[in-house]
Amino acid sequence: MNMQINSQLTSTEAFFQEQLKPAAPEAPALPPLNRRQFFKLSGIAGGGLVLGGVSAGIAPKALAQQADAAAAVEVHTLSPYVQIKPDGRINIFSKNPECGQGIKTGLPLIIAEELDCAWTDVDVVQADIDRSKYGNQFAGGSTSTPTNWMPMRQAGATARAMILAAAAQQLNIDVAELSTANTKVIHAASEREWPYSEFAELAATMPVPEADTLTLKTTEQFTLLGKRHSGVDNRAIVTGLPLFGADTVLPDMLYASYTKCPQIGGLAVAFNEEHIKGLPGVVDAFILAPFDEPRAFLAAAGNGAMFGGVAIVATSTWAAIKAKRELEVAWDTSKAETGTWEDLRERALAAVNQDGPMEVVNKGDVAGAMQSAAKVISAVYEYPYVTHAQLEPEVTTALYREGKIEVWAPSQMPLNGEAGLAAIMSVPAENAIMHQTRIGGGFGRKLGNDYVFEAAAIARRMEGRPVKLQWTREDTTTHDYYRPGGLHSYKAALDGNGNLTAWQDHFFSHTLDGKAPMFSADLGPAIFPQDVLTNVKVTQTLFQNAMPVGPMRAPSSNAFGFTFQSFLHELAVAAGKDHVEFLLGVLGEPRLANPEGRGSMHTGRARNVISAVAERAGWGKQMPPNRALGLSFYFSHSGYVAQIADVEVRANKEVKVHKVWAVADYGFIHNMSAAESQIEGGIIDGLSQLFNAKITFINGVIQQQNFHQYPLLRIPQAPEIDTFFLQPEEFPPTGSGEPSLPPLLAAVNNAIFNATGERVRKMPLSESGYTLV
Amino acid sequence: MATLRVNGQTREIGDLDPSTPLLWVLRDELNLLGTKYGCGIAQCGACTVHLNGAPVRSCQIPVGNLTNEEITTVEGLAAADGTLTALQQAWIENDVPQCGYCQAGQLMSATALLRDNPNPSDADIDAAMSGNICRCATYVRIRRAIKAAAGATATAFYDATAQGARV
Known part of the structure; x- marks a missing residue:
């Protein structure tokens, strides 16, 4: 049996790969527009922060005084990304949703670099949702930086070229004699310089240069990129200005709650309507029917799908x-979900010694390699469902009037949201308008827009008045698109020299349609070490279980990082090899693991981060009793991250993670602070999941409600973190939001084994008696 | 008409259901939107404000129980002329926020800590800040910013902790 590795992506991978398409082709970077316009400076705070306008989801009440004082000033628009104001300051528009990954700072920085303006002269403005101007506007899959790196550089360079052309014409000086720096045009020969604003009016009328005529800076010429920059919203955050979806306030606004069936998919038949409507402050109460197929994540993202309630x-x-707490609902659960997590687990455990009915990968001769192996090692790993638990519960403000639906929402996928709004509201696409707000935590939850559709459906009943739908924490915990639970039954062959010669996995996951895994519940061929080995057989069993699942920070990898990399450590131990040496041996010579596949791992870059982290952590050094280092490596979202954890296991299985070293290769790092933040966040998020995170369901009902039943890591448990970036010149930048989480899971788990000799094969570790202190 | 003392001002709150948590009075009635709702059961700390100087979870304080207490929210930390506190400044200089949703609560807890204990140890910081969840996990930077504001010898942001090498 000799099949080539299937280079086909899983549906989840394909979805995120789709988002990697550069924004430029579908977004005419600089459409002709009326470039001379008035821009209302409605919210300038100290420090030069522009807070957009009312339409960007900012509370009008809070801005009232500022707006009263603000005069409408003339600005000159060079492109959808760049405006020059009369005071010389530059508005740079940030196109993508900001959910904490730092993109609202990162993308404008790239523009500012090529525009050659001082960062202190820049006011960042959150762009509104407009595909014709900005192409895809999306926050997921660690794609914002790689997809926008070149388009943003070109946007900056384009505006700079237009300013230079205008300056040459206005000054009657050959453009070749002019240069730029710090928001100024410079004529070195006459030792004169002028602020950009001198030429703004003319620049706005200049023809837009072709992209291939632009001269981009070399890395050595960067003055902003590669350094540390604090987030542009930080002043507003620390002074409590309204920024988030939850902070939207519209005149005459009403407030809503929405209650869905605890048993997923149940329908509301009747409720204590008279009582509820009689409660103080209640304006109306009504049943909403479900729309489309809300158990399917992509439908909840873009089809308008929502559960009834x-x-x-x-x-x-x-x-x-308060009224929600007094609600008594008669539910029709005849078509609701009936799955129970423990039952599914037990069905899987009963089948771990056989192959699954569906083949995912089959290449080389696994049976032969197992036959001739010196050692065959088997192990079953498992992990539960988990919830995103982003701190801002789902919230959306919606206004329906005159056949038009307008919403203000924290959404990671607002363009899909607009499509879904048009579907559920039965309005033409141009009458479904979404405004983006800062997102109070996404982690993939707000790639779904189901809460946006619910708010719209409620607003339709309250036509003419804006309604803010606020989910409670309990709604958030019990109606998520969860990271699916799963099991892996691994089997691997080691030859007489301790080399890994075959890999086998029976994967247990979930299906809605009985054919394909649900979104983010799939396993593809391009996972290390499947991608580098000759003999691989992966089969799967899919349970008919449609508890809603969806992408969570580093989808699939956030579980596989635990299972694959813990099992690889087991193999290193069985082979009698040092873990670093074993991993480098499996990776082999520097090369693309799958040259034909998109997004293939480069084994040389993987080797480099592993070697570098071993050196930084002092791998192999003597450790105190009950204390050990543990290593892990993971490649996801085009990012390479190796981590080593220094872990002490005390009495009663109390675990202290003293320090984690991380070495990452994301190519060039354009904002060192943001990239470092994502390493720190991924590591601590990973610790939280590794030790505590678990969602269970019985007969389709989620058993956890709030943080007392779903503990998140707190500050005393946070380790010291040492971060280092390798930045190979020849590779373009990749995203940093996700790849730092997966390796943490096994780094700590492997350290626990090294400290105690106990191998844990199940997340969370609390189930095996371990407590993170 | 009922009133509250908020950020040094007397604010009218009309005739509210006395069970209304202070959190929702601040957000819905007084338009002070910096204080955030996270859990409603005093588990996350996103709604932390000061009541007579002490950090409390405003989701647990029914407005009917309040009389003349001095309430301070994140909007009341900076001086009237916009001058930030040392902590707010340290939060910006250390680029603490990721999503930022929890940070008002973090700052209110940290402000109370430094007022009572100007030079907190790591253990003091852990004890004072353990009621505030940061889901984005900015804890490493919260520690660093508190120490910076306290004037301790913390690593300054621009001295760089994360490093990179061009290879």
Whole structure:
């Protein structure tokens, strides 16, 4: 049996690969527009932060005084990304949703670099949702930086070229004699310089240069990129200015709660309507029917799909929440989910010694390699469902009037949201308008837009009045698109020299349609070490279980990082080899693991991060008793990350993670602070999942409600973190939001083995008696 | 008409259901949107404000129980002329926020800590800040910013902790 490795991506991978398409082709970077316009400076805070306008989801009440004082000033628009104001300051528009990954700072920085302006002269403005101007506007899959790196550089260079052309014409000086720096045009020969604003009016009328005529800076010429930059919203955050979806306030606004069936998919038949409507502050209460197939993540992202339930509309958030607590609903559960996690686990455990009915990868001669192996090692790994637990519960403000739906929402996928709004509201696409707000934590949850559609459906009933739908924490915990639980039954062959010669995996996951895995519940061929080995057989069993699942930070990898990399360590131990040496041996010579496949791992870059982290952590050094280092490596979202954890296991299985070293290769790092933040966040997020995160369901009902049943890591448990970036010149930048989480899981788990000799094969570790302190 | 003392001002709150948590009074009635809702059961700390100087979870304080207490929210930390506190400044200089949703609560807890204990140890910081969840996990930087604001010998942001090598 000799099949080539299937270079086909899983549906989840394909979805995120789709987002990697450069924004430029579908976005005419600089469409002709009326470039001379008035821009209302409605919210300038100290420090030069522009907070957009009311339409960007900012509370009008909070801005009222500022807006009153603000005069409408003339600005000159050079492109959808760049405006020059009369005071010389530059507006740079940030196109993608900001959910904490730092993109609202990162993309404008790239523009500012090529525009050659001082960062202190820049006011960053959150762009509105407009595919014709900005192409894809999306926050997921660590794609924002790689897809926008060149388009943003070109946007900056384009505006700079237009300013230079205008300056040459206005000054009657050959453009070749002019240069730029720090928001100024410079004529070195006459030792004169002028602010960009001198030429703004003319620049706005200049023809837009072709992209291939632009001269981009070399890395050595960068003055902003590669350094540390604090987030552009930080001043607004620390002074409590309204920025988030939850902070949207519109005149005459109502507040709503929405209650869905605890058993996923159940329908509301009747409720104590008279009682609820009689409660103080309640304006209306009604049943909403489900729309489309809300158990399917992509439908909840872009089809308008939502679960049915009971809406309560009130004059305040508290009135809506308080009435929700008194709601008594008769549910029709005849078509609801009936799955129970423990039952699914037991069915899987009963089948771990056989192949699954569906083949995922089959290449080389696994049976032969197992036959001739010196050692065959087997192990079963498992992990539960987990929830995103982003701190801002789902929230959306919606206004339906005159056949038009307008929403203000924290959404990671607003363009899909607009498509879904058009579908559920039965309005033409141009009448479905989404405004993006800062997102109070996404982690993939807000790639789904189901809460946006719910708010719209409620607003339709309250036509003419804006309604803010606020989910409670309990709604968030019990109606997520969860990271699916799963099991892997591994088997691997080692030859007499301790080399890994065959890899086998029976993967257990979930299906809605009975044919394909649900979104982010799939396993593809391009996972290390499947991608570098000759003999690989992966089969799967899919349970008919449609508990809603979806992408969570580093989808699939956030579980596989634990299972694959813990099992690889088991193999290193069985082979009698040092873990670093074993991994480098499996990786082999520097090369693309799968030259024909998109997004293939480069084994040389993988080797480099592993070697570098071993050196930084002092791998092999003597450790105190009950304390050990553990190593892991993971490649995901085009990023290479190796981590070593220094872990002490105390009495009663109390675990102290003293320090984690991380070495990452994301290519060039354009904002060192943001990239470092994502390493720190991924590591601590990973610790939280590794030790504590678990969602269970019985007969389709989620068993956890709030943080007391779903503990998140707190500050005393946070380790010291040492971060280092390799930045190979020849590779373009990749995204940093996700790849730092997967390796943490096994780095700590492997350290626990090294300290104690106990191998844990199940997340969370709390189930095996371990407590993170 | 009922009133509250918020950020040094007397604010009218009308005739509210006395069970309304202070959190929702601040957000819905007084338009002070910096204080955030995270869990509603005093588990996450996103709604932390000061009541007579002490950090409390505003989701747990029914407005009917309040009389003349001095309430301070994140909007009340900076001086009237916009001058930031040392902590707010340290938060910016250390680029603490990721999504930023929890940070008002973090700052209120940290402000109370430094007022009572100007030079906190790591253990003091852990004890004072353990009621505030940061889901993005900015804890490493919260520690660093508190120490910076306290004037301790913390690593300054621009001295760089993460490094990179061009290879």
